[in-house]
Amino acid sequence: MSMAQSIGDAAKRSGCTVQTVRYYERIGLIASPVRTMGNQRVYDDNAVDRLSFIRHARTLGFGLDAIRELLGLSADPERSCAEIDAIATSRLEEVRERIRRLKLLEAELARMVRACSQGSVAECRVVQVLSDHGLCAADHPDVA
Amino acid sequence: MSMAQSIGDAAKRSGCTVQTVRYYERIGLIASPVRTMGNQRVYDDNAVDRLSFIRHARTLGFGLDAIRELLGLSADPERSCAEIDAIATSRLEEVRERIRRLKLLEAELARMVRACSQGSVAECRVVQVLSDHGLCAADHPDVA
DNA sequence: TTTGAGAGCTATAGTGACTATAGGTTCAAG
């Protein structure tokens, strides 16, 4: 039995905000739901499931394009999940790469802060390092 | 002796792009430089130093607002560098927090991918986890 | 039956930090 519910209820149940649900509709990530006579959106449980899926994938850092693809691939239960796995694996690698870069950044920032003798700006190590990339320990990458 | 140079040279020397230099001018992060008779911007070495500072701070992940503040605080060499240190320390803490969150994410994604038996979508663990937050090991945070 | 609050509606603009494009002008080398 599928319960009909307002956008507010669907948002609350899925963990999205109301504006975000409307946004997902606008960009075609979810279907346009039926409306009441007063033009208000009405959602069923399937729609809420889809929203929850999207929301959860977002908290795991998948982009909307990836989510669009995941949703498409999930539609057919008979299909092999190789492509789905590939998307998830690629996201995992992204996260690992990001962590790697941030650790380099962390080391650089920590070194900079540690070297500061808390004196005047003229002798501040932080200012010196920011002014001169050559003072960095290693070639830190651009922040991701 | 301060060398006069075009926006292209200043960009190359500082590691910015030409458009970005113009953007920084537009938002008031750098001063409007003098112009040639043909209306082209001319930069001196001080301007290039400032651009390099900005660029380097950006690669360390400081936001433009923080950089604006760092530049302001750096202007007076006699001043104590306590505020500068505070900004750098706060950035360091941000990075550490980010790493912490990403590691939780990494664990969740790795678990998900590992659990997948490479069968059909119907039994795909990735799809199941995305569909049901309850299947997550821990309460992973929103991606930062 | 009225009334009022809260929820919903659309359309538009703003966020951060650029990046890209279009359509024009200037400069420097040959």
Added chain:
DNA sequence: CTTGAACCTATAGTCACTATAGCTCTCAAA
């Protein structure tokens, strides 16, 4: 003098929302 690279402005696009303004609808209490 010509040509082509580099410069100029203004505007729109990126991502995934978020916020605002100015309406309309719904539903429970009085």
